[in-house]
Amino acid sequence: MVTPTGSGPLAGRVPAGVSVFPMGDAHRPDRWNAVRMARLFRRLRPDIVHTRNWTCIDAIIGARLAGVPAVIHGEHGREAADPEGRNRRRQQIRRLLSPFVSEFVTVSRDLARWLVEQVRIPARKVRTIYNGVDTERYAPGDRAAARRTLGIPADWSVAGTVGRLDPVKDQIGLLRAFARANKGRHALVIAGDGPARPQLETAVRELGLRDSVRLLGERDDVPLVLRALDVFVLSSIGEGISNAILEAMASGLPVIATGVGGNVELVRDGLTGCLIEPRRPELLADALTAYFDDPARAAAHGAAGRSRAAEEFGLERMLAGYVALYGRHVALGARP
Structure with missing residues (x-):
């Protein structure tokens, strides 16, 4: 695994036996970064280099300069500054690099369509492998105990979200929607951190929500946070998956x-949840109220969602997709 620094929140989750090669000072956003990566790849001699998203695009060039037999490029979501992927320059660079990529992998059909229809990558080079979820770690549990941990009364109706606090996630819109839906004895939990936190703190004060909103910050116990909720909300204006x-x-x-984005591929409207237009807090408020007022419907949709997650988005299914992908390219061009 080649990383910019070798540190960060995921550093402690790298499995034993996986070698990590931090670029350190050698990783700089300049035209020579591909050359520096080529030097590393010549030393490592991988059969496959798998790059991910725009920030790793120069590794495609580095891998080919080093003679790596196969290069796979993954698109896991558009950039926060360009949620609809309309940046012409970045589209052109992806298209120019396409001949050097053995296969593109997306995590949603929406991203696959974007690559084919807007970036104009040949469809034969694009496939989709959905992300998987650990359905043992993420599972229903003791809701009352989770709420005690978070300081939320057991008999309140609780909505929540988890993610980076960023304008593309539109948590400000979520706060405005919750302010409309809040009739007392309701709570909103927001777990995560990021550049939009000061704006959210201001909005909580201005909307009079200090007693009902919990800004939890970054958490390493997300399964517990989710067990405290009655309904989950994602108010993003753009998503990959x-x-x-x-x-x-x-x-x-x-x-x-x-x-x-890929939200419509995960949520079955009216069966496992509710899909709404982005930037429409009044519609989000109506959806929140509908679930707050009908706990039986919320429970039925939640149960259907868990079944769908286990059947269609389990970790084993995702892993099988990547094992097949890598195996095919190793067979086609492995080093002697």
Whole structure:
């Protein structure tokens, strides 16, 4: 595994036996980064280099300069600054690099369509492998105990979200929607951190929600946070595929999500949750109220969502997809 720094929140989750090669000072956003990566790849001699998203695009060039037999490029979501993927320059660079990529892998059919129809990558080079969720770690549990941990009364109706606090996630819109739906004895939980936190703190004060909103910050106990909820909400204006939605479904929660990106491939409207237009807090407020007022419907949608997560988005299914992908390319061009 080649990383920019070798540190960060995922460093402690790398399995034993996996070698990590931090680029350190050698990783700089300049035209020579591909050359530096080529030097590393010549030393490592991999059969496959798998790059991910725009920030690793120069590794495609580095891998080919080093003579790596196969290069797989993954698209896991568009950039936060360009949620609809309309940046012409980045489209052109992806298209120019396409001949050097053995196969493109997306985590949603929406991203696959974008690559084919807008970026104009040949369809034969694009496949989709959905992200998987650990349905043992993310599962329904003791809701009352989870609420005690978070300081929320057991008999309140609780909505929540998990994710980076960023304008593309539109948590400000979620706060405005919750302010409309809040009739007392309701709570909103927001787990995560990011650049939009100051704006959210201001909005909580201005909307008079100090007693009912919990800004939890970054958490390492997300399964517990989800067990405290009655309904999960994702208010993003753009998504690739949402791991947070998958985790909420596995946790047995109904999901209210904006109908953008891969969200529509996860949430079955009216069966496992509710899809709404983005940037429409009044519609989000109506969806929240509908679940708050009908706990039986919320429970039924949550149960259906968990079944769907286990049957269609389990970790084993995702792993099988990548094992087959890598195996095919190793067979085609492995080093002697």
